[in-house]
Each structure stands twice: as structure tokens, then as C-alpha cells.
Amino acid sequence: MPFILSHLSAMVRRILHNFATRLATALLSFAIVWLTARYLGAAGRGAVSLFVTDCAVLLLFIGFLGGSSLIYLAPKHSIWSLLVPAYVWATVVCTAGTAAVGLLRQVSWPYLGHLWGLSLVQAFFTINTLLLLGRKKDGVYNLFTVLQVAILAGLLLLAFTGSYSWRAVTTYYYATYLAYGLPLILSWLVLLRLPDRWEAGHLLRATTRELASNSRGAHFSNILSFINYRLSYYFVAHYTGARAVGVLSVGVALAEAIWLIPRSAALIQYVDLVHATDKQAQVASTLRVARLSVLATVLAVLVLCALPPAVLVAVFGPEFGASRPVILLLAPGVAIMAINMICSSYFGGIGQYRVNNLATTLGLGVTIPACWLLIPAFGIRGAAAANTLSYLASTAYLVWSFKQTTGAGLRAFLPSFQDVKMALSKQLSS
Numbered sequence: 001m002p003f004i005l006s007h008l009s010a011m012v013r014r015i016l017h018n019f020a021t022r023l024a025t026a027l028l029s030f031a032i033v034w035l036t037a038r039y040l041g042a043a044g045r046g047a048v049s050l051f052v053t054d055c056a057v058l059l060l061f062i063g064f065l066g067g068s069s070l071i072y073l074a075p076k077h078s079i080w081s082l083l084v085p086a087y088v089w090a091t092v093v094c095t096a097g098t099a100a101v102g103l104l105r106q107v108s109w110p111y112l113g114h115l116w117g118l119s120l121v122q123a124f125f126t127i128n129t130l131l132l133l134g135r136k137k138d139g140v141y142n143l144f145t146v147l148q149v150a151i152l153a154g155l156l157l158l159a160f161t162g163s164y165s166w167r168a169v170t171t172y173y174y175a176t177y178l179a180y181g182l183p184l185i186l187s188w189l190v191l192l193r194l195p196d197r198w199e200a201g202h203l204l205r206a207t208t209r210e211l212a213s214n215s216r217g218a219h220f221s222n223i224l225s226f227i228n229y230r231l232s233y234y235f236v237a238h239y240t241g242a243r244a245v246g247v248l249s250v251g252v253a254l255a256e257a258i259w260l261i262p263r264s265a266a267l268i269q270y271v272d273l274v275h276a277t278d279k280q281a282q283v284a285s286t287l288r289v290a291r292l293s294v295l296a297t298v299l300a301v302l303v304l305c306a307l308p309p310a311v312l313v314a315v316f317g318p319e320f321g322a323s324r325p326v327i328l329l330l331a332p333g334v335a336i337m338a339i340n341m342i343c344s345s346y347f348g349g350i351g352q353y354r355v356n357n358l359a360t361t362l363g364l365g366v367t368i369p370a371c372w373l374l375i376p377a378f379g380i381r382g383a384a385a386a387n388t389l390s391y392l393a394s395t396a397y398l399v400w401s402f403k404q405t406t407g408a409g410l411r412a413f414l415p416s417f418q419d420v421k422m423a424l425s426k427q428l429s430s
Contacts, residue, residue: 021142026257028149033253039160042319046246058097058119065089074134078196081207090123114173121180128187144183152179224360228390232383235371248380251326258300262338265293266345273349290342295415297338326384333388343398355401363394
């Protein structure tokens with residue numbers, strides 16, 4: 001029992017450190033949303049949101065030879081045998097993906113050039129930081145994560161409000177090059193200080209095959225999850241235009257900012273599960289952390305829902321008061337996703353990717369018809385409702401699967417006063 005409590009206390013401290021990082025990142029990301037909305041308007045904010053979504057789609061496919069599997073395999077292999085194939089694959093995906101966007105959508109050549117360059121820089125940065133996290137360099141990972149967003153927010157603030165104001169969507173592109181490029185160079189310096197040796201020949205080929213095999217199962221659910229999160233943007237852009245996407249994106253950004261709470265818990269849980277020899281022993285601490293995560297998420301959702309439209313108008317501009325109905329419709333889904341993320345990271349940590357894949361497939365099976373039926377009729381409100389229905393469906397399956405695996409059902413995720421009391425006492429004593 002003392003060992004379990006000590007482990008839980010250490011886990012809570014790491015989660016709080018990770019949460020502090022994500023909180024700082026969320027606040028800076030909020031600043032970016034505010035700057036682009038306030039100074040570019042709904043149409044400009046919509047254009048930025050669609051560009052960011054296009055980049056994210058390319059980064060998703062990069063995960064087929066990398067992604068979270070880099071964390072899983074980093075303790076077992078030289079980082080260079082993981083980095084080389086991940087970089088090569090990232091270059092191939094960014095090039096092919098940019099060409100695909102040019103064929104499927106009517107966009108300009110400069111847009112495609114920025115899409116290729118920025119997606120590649122982001123991919124390299126993500127690969128480096130995931131390798132550092134896989135070696136439990138949590139502090140360095142947190143530093144680079146905050147630094148990247150801080151640079152972007154600072155550059156946008158300077159560009160939009162400085163003496164020589166440059167208020168255009170292209171400003172976002174050039175600021176992003178610096179925001180990812182500088183931390184990328186710093187991450188290289190940290191990687192070069194690790195004692196790992198270069199590997200070649202059959203060792204590199206064997207590691208590449210293992211990385212590809214692990215990534216396919218681990219990453220498929222990430223792609224489906226992202227489609228669940230962002231497919232509505234493309235439906236809204238098609239039926240109503242970029243301005244509506246801008247209004248929707250503000251509501252989504254505010255609601256999803258709350259996910260920094262469960263994501264902080266899920267990330268630390270995943271890393272611990274990967275390194276644990278006895279996976280079953282992790283269930284008790286997982287559930288306790290999950291209950292605290294659910295409680296904090298629900299409280300944050302209630303605070304967000306209490307914001308009146310006047311606050312949104314005052315902060316973002318007169319076009320964004322319409323974001324409040326989006327927030328209210330997203331609220332139930334955002335809250336339930338706290339359980340979803342904990343369950344998903346648990347199954348990922350024990351290598352049962354099929355469960356996550358089935359859950360996200362079920363969610364996608366709800367997202368597509370819901371977007372098709374609701375968005376033409378209700379616009380951005382239909383998009384928010386479609387997302388919430390998808391989140392509820394996938395979470396229901398994950399909770400059922402978690403009960404089948406561990407014996408703990410939905411009630412095990414509901415927080416109690418005792419959970420809060422123990423967490424506070426352990427944190428204060430540390």
C-alpha cells in the first residue's frame with residue numbers, strides 16, 4: 001500500500017507538471033485564436049483554421065511510421081534508428097499530401113508551398129519531441145512545447161499590433177516557420193547529447209519494420225479521431241463558407257482547450273504504462289487519476305458554459321457572439337471525452353489498439369451521417385451537435401471495453417470526495 005500511494009503521488013506530481021505546461025500552452029493558444037480572430041475577422045480566422053487543419057491531416061499520416069509509437073519504442077532502441085525512417089517517411093507524406101490537396105481543392109500555389117514547408121517543419125519537430133518524451137525527458141518536452149506556442153503568439157502580437165502592422169493570413173505562415181524552426185534546432189541539440197549510437201544495415205531495417213508494424217495499429221485510431229474532430233470544418237466550409245468556419249473554430253477552440261486536463265493525465269498514464277512491467281497493477285492508480293480528471297473537466301465545462309455572448313463579442317469581436325451556441329452543444333461531448341481519453345491511453349499503453357480503432361470507427365460512423373444531415377439544416381450548430389454525438393458513441397464503447405478488460409465500469413470513473421482528499425493530501429505532503 002505505501003508503494004502504491006508513493007507511486008500515485010509521483011504520478012500526480014508529473015501530471016500536474018504536464019498540466020501546467022498544457023495550461024500555459026492552452027493560454028498561449030487562446031492568445032493565437034484571439035489574435036487571428038480579432039485582427040483577421042471571421043473570414044481570416046476561417047482561412048487560418050482550414051490551413052491548420054490541412055497541416056494536421058498531413059501530420060496524421062506521418063504517424064504511420066512514427067507518432068506515439070516513437071514513445072513506445074524509444075526506451076528499446078537507439079533514437080537514430082527511429083529518427084531516420086520517421087524523417088524519410090515525413091518527407092514523402094508531406095510531398096504527396098501537398099500534391100493531393102492541390103488536386104482535390106482549389107488553392108493557390110503559394111498556399112501549397114506553405115503547406116508543404118510548414119507541415120514538414122512541424123513533422124520534424126514532433127518526431128524529435130516524441131523521442132525525448134519516450135526517454136522520459138518530460139521537462140525538456142514541456143519546455144519545447146510551451147516555447148513553440150509562445151514564439152508564435154509573440155510574433156503574431158508583434159505583427160498585428162506593432163508600428164508596421166501586417167494583418168494578413170500570410171503573416172500566420174511566416175510566424176509559424178520561426179515558431180517551429182527555432183525549437184526544432186534546440187531539440188536537435190538535446191538529441192545529439194544523448195549517448196545513443198548510430199545504427200545502420202540490418203539493425204536499422206529491423207527497427208524500421210518494428211516501427212512500421214507498431215505504428216499502423218497505434219495510429220489508425222488517431223486518424224479516425226481527427227476526422228471525428230475536424231470533418232465538420234470541411235462540411236461547414238462547403239455549405240456556408242470560411243466565415244462560418246471561423247465562428248465555429250472559436251467555439252471549438254474554447255471548448256477543446258478544456259481537454260488539456262484529461263490529455264495531461266492520459267499522456268503521463270500512457271508513458272507509465274509503456275514502461276511498466278505489470279500492466280494490471282496500473283489499473284487502480286489509472287482509475288483514481290481518471291476520476292480527478294473527470295471532476296476537473298466537468299467543472300471547467302460549467303465555467304465555460306456560463307460565459308455570456310457579450311463576453312465573446314468583447315473578446316473576439318462582434319462576429320463571434322454566435323460561438324456560444326456552439327460551446328453549449330459541444331459541452332456534453334467535451335465532458336465525456338475526459339473518460340474517453342483515459343480509456344484510450346490505457347488501451348494504447350497495453351498495446352490493445354484494436355479497441356481504440358473500433359471506438360473511433362464507431363464515432364466516425366456517427367460523424368459522417370450527422371454532418372451530412374445536420375450541417376446543411378442547422379449550420380455550425382449542426383456541426384457542434386454532430387461532434388457531441390460522435391464523442392458519446394465512441395466513449396460508450398470504450399467504457400464497455402474497459403469494463404470487459406478490467407472489471408471496472410462507468411461508476412468507477414465517477415469522482416468522490418475521498419479521491420480529492422487523497423490527491424490534495426499527497427500533493428501537500430510532497
